[in-house]
Amino acid sequence: MPGFSRRSWLLVWLLPLLVVAGLVAALVASRPSQPVAAGVGAPYYPDAGATGWEPTSTVVHVTWNDDLTQLSGTTTLEGIATQNLSGIGFNLMHHVDAATLDGEPVTVAAWGAVNRVAMAKKPLDVGDRFTLEVSYAGSPDGLRTVGGFHQPYSRAGGEILIAGEPESSAVWYAANDHPSRAAPFEVYATVPAGLQAISIGELISEDADDDPATATWHWRAADPVASYLTFLAVGRFDIEQGDADGRPALYAVSHLLAPPERDRALAKLRETPRVIRELESRYGPYPFGEIGGVVTGIDTWFGALETQTRPVYGAALAAAGGDWPDELLAHELAHMWFGNHVRVATWADIVNNEGWATFAAQDVLARRDGRSMDDWLRGIWDEGDDDFWTPSISDPGVDNMFGTTYVRGGAALQALRVLLGDDAFFAIAREWAQTPGARSLADFQAYVDERSSRDLTAFWHAWYAASEAPPREAAYGWPG
Numbered sequence: 001m002p003g004f005s006r007r008s009w010l011l012v013w014l015l016p017l018l019v020v021a022g023l024v025a026a027l028v029a030s031r032p033s034q035p036v037a038a039g040v041g042a043p044y045y046p047d048a049g050a051t052g053w054e055p056t057s058t059v060v061h062v063t064w065n066d067d068l069t070q071l072s073g074t075t076t077l078e079g080i081a082t083q084n085l086s087g088i089g090f091n092l093m094h095h096v097d098a099a100t101l102d103g104e105p106v107t108v109a110a111w112g113a114v115n116r117v118a119m120a121k122k123p124l125d126v127g128d129r130f131t132l133e134v135s136y137a138g139s140p141d142g143l144r145t146v147g148g149f150h151q152p153y154s155r156a157g158g159e160i161l162i163a164g165e166p167e168s169s170a171v172w173y174a175a176n177d178h179p180s181r182a183a184p185f186e187v188y189a190t191v192p193a194g195l196q197a198i199s200i201g202e203l204i205s206e207d208a209d210d211d212p213a214t215a216t217w218h219w220r221a222a223d224p225v226a227s228y229l230t231f232l233a234v235g236r237f238d239i240e241q242g243d244a245d246g247r248p249a250l251y252a253v254s255h256l257l258a259p260p261e262r263d264r265a266l267a268k269l270r271e272t273p274r275v276i277r278e279l280e281s282r283y284g285p286y287p288f289g290e291i292g293g294v295v296t297g298i299d300t301w302f303g304a305l306e307t308q309t310r311p312v313y314g315a316a317l318a319a320a321g322g323d324w325p326d327e328l329l330a331h332e333l334a335h336m337w338f339g340n341h342v343r344v345a346t347w348a349d350i351v352n353n354e355g356w357a358t359f360a361a362q363d364v365l366a367r368r369d370g371r372s373m374d375d376w377l378r379g380i381w382d383e384g385d386d387d388f389w390t391p392s393i394s395d396p397g398v399d400n401m402f403g404t405t406y407v408r409g410g411a412a413l414q415a416l417r418v419l420l421g422d423d424a425f426f427a428i429a430r431e432w433a434q435t436p437g438a439r440s441l442a443d444f445q446a447y448v449d450e451r452s453s454r455d456l457t458a459f460w461h462a463w464y465a466a467s468e469a470p471p472r473e474a475a476y477g478w479p480g
């Protein structure tokens with residue numbers, strides 16, 4: 001997503017989360033033979049995710065009431081155990097009514113607001129595959145997930161949106177909710193007849209049920225997706241479907257936007273294939289099977305979010321004039337390579353997402369206008385004040401993860417490009433972007449080190465870890 005202002009009061013949320021994580025750790029320790037682990041224990045949001053298993057498939061059936069305030073759902077999770085387990089941990093904020101593990105009814109324990117554990121009747125060994133089916137019901141209204149400085153569920157004017165970073169899935173489906181985990185995703189969203197339900201991937205059917213009072217929208221994303229990169233929007237939308245360079249394309253624009261805004265938003269969404277081609281020329285083939293975008297009528301706290309194959313854009317995309325809509329489009333689409341195909345190992349590595357998305361978007365705009373990116377880099381060097389340079393971006397902390405990681409992270413990549421030259425830099429970028437998986441910033445730096453004859457130790461420190469501006473020297477990418 002594009003950046004937003006700092007929220008220092010996040011610490012108020014962190015403290016109780018750490019206490020919950022401690023309680024979970026104590027429960028885990030009391031089961032020495034086959035541990036059940038809830039929460040990955042990652043540095044920023046220790047309660048998110050579940051240890052001991054990797055997801056291989058997620059299928060969600062969710063039904064909404066008439067005013068879209070209550071849901072009932074069933075999530076089917078398939079996975080593989082990566083350690084011996086006496087139960088399967090997952091993240092969900094609703095009460096679980098029933099669950100089965102490989103077809104057998106099992107009990108589910110709730111630890112804290114977001115962690116649930118289905119207790120296995122027979123322990124799982126490393127490598128065992130399993131199917132967990134969980135049924136639940138509740139209201140997503142007011143729920144805040146573990147990164148909970150904003151609510152992922154919003155409702156206005158007969159429309160809802162569930163989307164958010166670092167987490168959003170726990171308010172509407174069960175998942176191993178961690179950015180390093182990804183699996184193919186499918187959703188059947190049943191909504192009152194006359195409304196549309198929009199999600200990621202390919203639209204398989206607009207009405208997959210027999211009830212005239214409801215419509216069931218079936219979406220399938222065959223490529224693995226991390227849970228924070230899914231979304232659900234329900235309301236009234238203009239939907240345009242077509243083919244873009246051989247891929248199915250689907251754009252949706254909310255009826256809550258006034259008609260002129262709606263037209264501008266749809267015109268901007270139609271530029272998606274062009275931006276994809278511009279990014280492909282730098283980073284190799286687009287990594288997913290579908291393209292698209294949705295412009296919500298909800299007043300989102302983020303300008304846009306890189307939900308996989310179909311970013312969610314706020315009404316800002318319909319703004320007339322200026323670079324912002326173009327930058328927004330290029331930024332979110334660049335995330336398809338950087339953030340979605342290559343995922344972060346933990347949120348501490350977020351500069352791998354936001355630095356690349358910022359750099360790539362600036363590069364798209366600069367190439368269109370025939371501008372040099374070196375001017376952009378010099379401008380950042382000139383204009384960055386202490387507030388800009390003081391926070392480290394190599395481990396920015398919860399408070400700054402959506403802060404200077406963007407522009408400083410993007411500038412660090414332009415400085416690296418100056419240092420290595422275009423050919424070497426873009427060859428590395430392309431290879432990195434075309435290799436899917438969850439990797440850290442340290443992985444990226446080692447990746448570049450292996451492919452460069454230069455000693456980049458001082459460069460990495462100055463651009464990522466230091467609390468001051470890098471020296472204006474050629475060795476740090478100063479373009480002269």
Ligand SMILES: [Zn+2]
Nearest residue numbers: 001002354357
């Ligand atoms: Zn972003």
